Amino acid sequence: MSNDVLETTNGQPSPFFHTTSLTEADSLAILHLKRDSLLPLTLRTAADEGYAEGAVTNTRFGSFPHSTLIGIEWGSQVRASKVDTGSRGRKKKETKEQLGPEGGGGGVPVVAVDDPRTRKKRKSDDDLTASELPAKKLKQGASNGQPPVAARVAVEAGSGFIHVLPPTPETWTASLDHRTQVVYTPDYSYILQRLRVRPGSTIIEAGAGSGSFTHAAARAVFNGYSPSLTNKSKRHGKVYSYEYHEPRVATLCQELSSHGLSNIVHLTHRDVCSSGFALSPEHPPPQADAIFLDLPAPWLALKHLARFTADAPLNPHGPVHLCTFSPCIEQVMSTVSYLRRNAWTEISMCEVQNRRIDVRRERVGLKEEGLRGVNASAATVEEAIDRLREVECKLSDYHSNRAAVEVKGEQKKIQSKAERLEKIKLEAETRKLYMEGNLVQRSEPEVRTHTSYLVFATLPRAWGEEDERGAGEMWGVGEVMGGRDKVAVEGGKKG
């Protein structure tokens, strides 16, 4: 494997760490479409997409020209705009039919025009339609060829909205498509907590995968940008990230650079199991305080993470905390067995069980009959008895008057049910349904019952005879050992 160091420098503050007062052009924003449906987006003033409004993002909740998203307060709710997606002529006929009149552009329901992750897709899309594009461009004439200055002012559509949020590792994680198994917030929040990762720490991460953990770790270690090594007194937090899958490295590298994280995350294309963690000769070794291994066989990588090896990547001045993330119990057993044989201490294993909880009001009762999302059976014994009496009454009425009003009665009865439903429906409009019923909580319909097993361990700093002698000289005990009465007895007061 090569030692490709994919690090670029980027002077801009990261949008993950510093939020501008308003949304700005060329900055990363997260569009919140609905729960669990988030869309990362770089806001652009101009785009060559051919929309009259300039850059436009189409979602299933409408089209959003970027001009409506730039220069507003973060967290703003934004209405969809009327965008002429049809005359751009990019779409093939069949996709147009599928999507209906309001359909998004590009042939997929959700397309981020400038999202780096889909840009690739877009490009290949371009290649496909390249042959037909020139002709259509000609047909469209002026509107396409015009510089973005002439962008049309967006007109609000009648419905549809999104929210614009500043990016965070949590929103970024939630917006990831599954390139690999993603380390989600319940896991990484616990892992970073247990690994004692603090601003200024150095953490090794292998493999980086889709970058979910990478972003969270970068936030945890961040204590200032280190564009140069001028301020040597302060140890700047770093994430040393390794990934062996080359396309993933390329994608992640681009993302990190556009997120302003290149100074914090040092991404290396490498199979750490075979090649270890050493960096190129001009880089000092990582000196990691914490290690996170999301690998199929973490014990193979662990042999490169021992003290006393040449160019050991561990911080020699402090304890090193380790977490491995493995879905299978066999992996855990091999890992733990390796750790036990190699001086690691504080070995423990656990799995994080996270549940999201649904809260709703459950309405039960006969008065709910015919309404949506309710249980229209009797709510109380009294209600049940009343209803039974009513039925009994009607039945006896019916039997006694059967001869006289047989047909009429039946009609009346059917009517009365329809009437009752109508009446209930009318009443429901004036009722405060959001305050009625029992407030209940239950787990959300889908539960992630297993993500992975987490093995934690700690490697204390190396301690030799010389260190002990040094400490002994600094903190002598001669006096104490000689005279018992000279010192106060400490401890015990807290324990």
Add this chain to the structure above:
Amino acid sequence: MSTVHSHIRPNAYLFLRLPSDLLKLIEIKPNTIIDTGKLGSFPSNLLLGRPYYYKYEILDKTESEAYSRLRIVPPSELNAEILTEDATPSESRGDPATPTVNGVPEAYDLVGEDGTVVMKNNRLTIDDASRQALSQQEIEELKKSSGGKEIIEKILANHAGLEEKTTFSKAKYTLRKTKKYLKRFTVLPMDMGNLIDYVMVKEAPRIMEMTEESLGLVTAWSNAHYSGCDGIVEKADELCAGGGRWLVIDDTGGLVVAALAERMDLLFRDPEEAQDSADQVNGTATSNRALETFALEVESAQPGANGGLAENGQETTDTPTKATSHLDFPIPARTDTITLLHPAVQPNVSLLKYFGYDTNQPDPLHPLHTHLSTLSWLQLLQPESDVTYREPEHTADHILRTWKSGKRGTYWKKRRRWERCKAIVDDARRGEFDGLVLASNMDPTSILPHTIPLIRGGGHVVIFSPTPEPLVKVMDLYSKERRAAYINHISKEEIPDPVDFPVDPRMLLAPTLQTSRAKEWQVLPGRTHPMMTSRGGAEGYVFTARKVVPLEGGVMAKGNYAGKKRKAVEAVEGGAEG
């Protein structure tokens, strides 16, 4: 900056994990004796300068010395013991089958095909104290005369049934005796995880039974992080003018504040610096951070604040020494700050003292001194009725000069206290916080109406509760049905009834309630399974949401992905999915 827990430093708080697995909290002072109770005592100097996470053994006292010495159990020796621990059973009934390469036994059957027992089991084990030939008295005498190792060996040799035991139960027996007679403890640093473990056993309600996994969720979703401006070239003015501020309400004795401070690089003093300043008491070695902050203060001071001091011929800020003298009531920093709202006159953040910050005697060089601001609910909501917020009487210069220095000092101290209080209150009331973190026994529905407006758009709202009920109520206040009803009122230009709508349900996006539990496992070859018992009590629930800026008037949702029926439903449910 060197690693915080690189070695044991004087006057630090730390934990000793005793053989019983209980943590003992110690403040380690030089030239004192640490008494561990049952294990014995030893001089603190034998731990100072030594590394954390090692197992230390208390050696037998020699005749010539007053106290026992310590020995770090070297990794090689520990290894040997750990590997025998590998075979430590807890609930196992059988001998280990031959482990394969990765430790999984090849066979696990106790009974052979013909029905005979092919493995040794505990069917014939006799549980009786008489199996041990040594009497308690003899053991007690042994303890006086010989070391831990010898005792264990003798005890094992005198156990009649040892050979009948399975390998696992033999190992378990040995381990139990080892724990009992070897005087060993592990030294663990003061950090959030160990502190939680410690408090959880002693007095869990003090930290609202907050587990480490809950704390992890809270800190992650709060998005708390370092937001200093060093190294920023572009847009520095904008980004440094009051970014990175979190509003906190904390009834966990300061645990939440400590965790957030840790994420914001405010919890630990640079250990080297701390060492320096301890050496030169109140010397001129001001921390970079304090100086930085101070420089900011001077630049940004309102004319009435520090400027006033300078005019009045009081000591000005020429040198770091003089700067330090003003750090008793510092004007709070402008970025990377925690603002703590408390119900009582004084905040309860007593746990912070374990990290070197005691609110009663604050260390002026601790980052929290300038980055933690505290104010009471009264100061936030009705500042004019608070004594500290009221400006103390102004005394003219020429009168001041006639005063005795003590009286003058008190006067300036009062002024400085007022200036700090005013700066904190005004800053809090300005709002625009990046996040709200709430872990309180108070009813969240009474807190939110006052605090949500103080959070900036896109900011984070995180509420922790040991039990779900208070948060279920909050979820209900922000339910989509209630929001739709609220929007409905607004679009009809009605004013929604504050009884029905204690909060504006449009202000929070994606309210989510979750709970996490880390399930511990025992990992041993052939006997890997979840722990048989674990802590009960509160599960710990976390509510998260983002503060948003809603559109004026009615809003129609739209979904154009499905059939007509679905579309109609979406439109009715309004702004819906949040």
